Amino acid sequence: MARARRLGGRSAVRTAQWGAAGVLAGTGLIGLLLFALGREQTWQTLGGGLVVTGASAVLGGALGFLFGVPRVRGGGADQPQGSYAPNTNLEQVSDWLTKVLLGVGLTQLGSLGERLHELGSALAPVLGGGAAAEPFAAALVLYFLVLGFLAGWLVTRLALPQVLNDADRALDLFLAGQDRDRHGDKVGADDLRVRAMQQLGLLGGSAEHPAALAGQLPPASGSPAGPEGVVAEVRSTARRSALTADQVRDLFTDGSEGRRIQALALMQGDPALADLTSVLDAIEHPRSGFEQYHALLAARGLLSRLPAAEAQRLRDAVAAQLVDPRGIPYGSDRSWLAEKILSRLQMTAFVPTQPAAAGSAQSVGSAQSVKSTGPTAAAAAASPDSPASPASPASSASPAASVSDAAGES
Numbered sequence: 001m002a003r004a005r006r007l008g009g010r011s012a013v014r015t016a017q018w019g020a021a022g023v024l025a026g027t028g029l030i031g032l033l034l035f036a037l038g039r040e041q042t043w044q045t046l047g048g049g050l051v052v053t054g055a056s057a058v059l060g061g062a063l064g065f066l067f068g069v070p071r072v073r074g075g076g077a078d079q080p081q082g083s084y085a086p087n088t089n090l091e092q093v094s095d096w097l098t099k100v101l102l103g104v105g106l107t108q109l110g111s112l113g114e115r116l117h118e119l120g121s122a123l124a125p126v127l128g129g130g131a132a133a134e135p136f137a138a139a140l141v142l143y144f145l146v147l148g149f150l151a152g153w154l155v156t157r158l159a160l161p162q163v164l165n166d167a168d169r170a171l172d173l174f175l176a177g178q179d180r181d182r183h184g185d186k187v188g189a190d191d192l193r194v195r196a197m198q199q200l201g202l203l204g205g206s207a208e209h210p211a212a213l214a215g216q217l218p219p220a221s222g223s224p225a226g227p228e229g230v231v232a233e234v235r236s237t238a239r240r241s242a243l244t245a246d247q248v249r250d251l252f253t254d255g256s257e258g259r260r261i262q263a264l265a266l267m268q269g270d271p272a273l274a275d276l277t278s279v280l281d282a283i284e285h286p287r288s289g290f291e292q293y294h295a296l297l298a299a300r301g302l303l304s305r306l307p308a309a310e311a312q313r314l315r316d317a318v319a320a321q322l323v324d325p326r327g328i329p330y331g332s333d334r335s336w337l338a339e340k341i342l343s344r345l346q347m348t349a350f351v352p353t354q355p356a357a358a359g360s361a362q363s364v365g366s367a368q369s370v371k372s373t374g375p376t377a378a379a380a381a382a383s384p385d386s387p388a389s390p391a392s393p394a395s396s397a398s399p400a401a402s403v404s405d406a407a408g409e410s
Contacts, residue, residue, distance in 0.1 A: 021151065028053065028143050035136055039128040048126035049140060056141045060148025063101070067149075068156030069094040070164065116142070170199040187268045187301040188235065190340070194333045204332040217258045231265045231294060238269025245273045252278040257287045264291070267298040274302050276310055280317050289334065292321075296337040303344050315345045 032053065036046035069091055108115070120138035127133040177192035197203040217230045243251075243266065252263035252275070264282060267274035279302070282295030299314055306314065318338045321327035328334045 061152030064152025
């Protein structure tokens with residue numbers, strides 16, 4: 001309820017801000033239109049006035065940008081230093097130009113009226129000429145110059161720091177992900193990459209955790225806070241845990257979403273504790289998008305350990321969720337993980353069968369038939385009066401296994 005009130009208050013403030021900006025800009029444009037209607041050359045006056053208005057607003061916006069460029073805070077003793085330093089050239093140029101403009105403006109303040117009169121005289125022909133055009137031209141320039149300055153300063157002051165902070169956080173997350181990847185933590189690396197892309201707005205945040213989940217998990221002691229922090233802590237301690245794979249599976253089947261999330265975090269941290277059936281259940285029947293996201297992360301860590309049959313089960317489950325309208329949303333963090341899992345499975349789980357050599361093709365084929373169909377089927381195939389039968393499913397279920405058997409036989 002309180003959050004809804006805060007969102008409503010922010011929306012009202014934003015609406016008021018845009019309304020005030022529209023009123024100020026509209027007042028100047030209506031004044032220009034009325035002035036043009038009273039001139040003989042109406043369209044020429046209106047066109048020239050719009051050009052003067054636009055040029056003044058752009059010049060004022062540029063000045064407002066220079067005055068509003070945020071400063072980069074220097075890292076103190078208690079602030080960690082990153083692996084890069086932000087470029088502060090724009091900040092230095094802004095500071096230098098601001099001082100120059102202030103100094104020149106203060107020295108020419110006494111002749112301001114004369115300068116405005118000269119400006120009005122120079123722009124009067126654009127507005128149709130005449131005695132009335134000179135003061136109107138000077139007023140038009142001054143009005144939109146100040147309006148552009150305020151708009152440029154406010155946008156730079158309010159929006160630019162947030163954009164720069166988001167870019168810095170995203171870069172830090174990407175660098176941390178690269179470091180995790182170098183140390184072999186593929187799951188943690190992908191999690192950090194997803195968070196970095198969400199920070200930049202490249203991925204939708206469809207994996208928001210429900211409010212009730214926070215009460216089912218222990219409090220996080222580090223950063224990030226909340227359920228994400230708990231999952232990160234459990235994942236990092238999974239290899240040092242005394243739990244067995246059966247205990248982790250029982251933890252998942254407990255029924256509580258908080259316990260299911262903790263079990264998935266343990267599976268992410270140590271693939272030896274993972275249970276494919278539990279992971280598939282969380283992918284196909286998730287309690288929330290948050291749970292499905294971490295089930296996909298757990299599946300990501302299992303890719304190098306799955307045999308062909310289980311890899312096919314995982315591939316079918318993930319593909320079904322991608323095409324289901326009520327499944328994984330397109331362009332979300334879960335869709336990015338799902339597509340990455342499918343691409344990895346296509347590269348590793350299915351190996352094309354290589355043609356055997358002419359001299360050993362028959363013997364290798366016989367060995368493959370014995371291993372894939374069993375001794376009973378092999379004996380039946382060897383019998384001259386046994387009827388021909390179609391190939392059993394087991395003989396064509398795993399081409400990768402057949403290739404590896406052929407290689408071992410040779």
